[in-house]
Amino acid sequence: MMNTAPTEVTRNARPFLHGPEAAAINDALQAGQYGHSSRVEEFEHAVADYLGVPDMVAVASGTAALQLALLAAGTGPGDEVIVPSQTFCASVHAILATGARPRFIEINPHTLCIEEDQVRAAITPATRAILPVLYGGRAVDLSALHDTLESQGISVVQDAAHAFGSRSGTTLVGAQPGLLTCFSFGPIKNLTCGQGGGIIPRNAAEADALRGLRSLGITQSQQERAATTTYSVDGFGLRATMSDLNAAVGLVQLQHFATVAAKRKALWTSYATRLKPLTGVALVDVDIEHTVPFNCVVHVPDRDRVFKELRSRGIGAGVHYPPNHTQPAFQTWHRPLPVTEESGRHLMSLPFHPAMSDDDVRYVISVLEHALPQEDACGES
Incomplete structure (x- = not known):
């Protein structure tokens, strides 16, 4: 005899809130900080501290994180990005948005993740990046390929949309050296901002480049721009900033x-x-x-x-x-x-x-x- 259906089982996934998120959003509203401001920077620092890394760049979505990370890695027209076919279509769209093309590869059917031999066999002279998808949150270990990839100028951009809080061995995903890691903070992710994403840069110069890319190529911060009569557009960029309202939710989520x-x-x-x-x-x-x-x-x-x-x-x-x-x-x-x-x-x-x-x-x-x-x-x- 089957039990009576419990409540909330009917949904495949749903956001999980702790309660203080509403008050945090109201505080941001009362402060008049609807767009990208101080709470975003506070959230960036809090995530970086949690992961034990120097920096995190908050953006509008996980898909935006992937696109900006690929651009920061130099991906563009004529390039190939190796990616498993077994992933959400956002991974592929992020590649196409840079002008590059996907090279689909197989997965291990037991983990739904890619493995080193599959990546190695797929590398061509056009390969600019590898986009391993940490399916279900499970880390992908490509460390044995590191020297080969580095010598060929190939970046590893981790699609860690599922994997906030997971570890590769004893190291938190996002804290592995030499990798560009992209998180999603969408509604049903392990940590949600309501909507949003984050990128863990490999160095300070890449962090600066990512902040320009997310802000229409403008390198000055909001505070710097408010104190002057002009600003500088130093390169290509998108409108991909996170709002303070989303960051307010993320800060509460991180605490819990x-x-x-x-x-x-x-x-x-x-x-x-x-x-x-x-x-x-x-x-x-x-x-x-x-x-x-x-x-x-x-x-x-x-x-x-x-x-x-x-x-x-x-x-x-x-x-x-x-x-x-x-x-x-x-x-x-x-x-x-x-x-x-x-x-x-x-x-x-x-x-x-x-x-x-x-x-x-x-x-x-x-x-x-x-x-x-x-x-x-x-x-x-």
């Missing part, structure tokens, strides 16, 4: 991040325990010891039918993500990727957000078990 991290780890572990008896289901491995997980993804048989069954019962199943090399907009860069294609036919995301309880997980699993083909549910026919 340990709570969210613990809830996400416990939720993923609860799923892992309860999925084990379902022999037709394979859980994507996030390396939970080192990861603050963003989602819970499984391979299931007859995915489309199971997906529809879960949705009909109020369970917010999702698919993250359809492979990009099969998307109509990206057909120019299509190449056969059989592992990604096979994985993409079976991937399904289960509801995953910090407000969920252990009872919620039990309910989701009970519905999933009944939705599976009978011969694959607990080995029974």
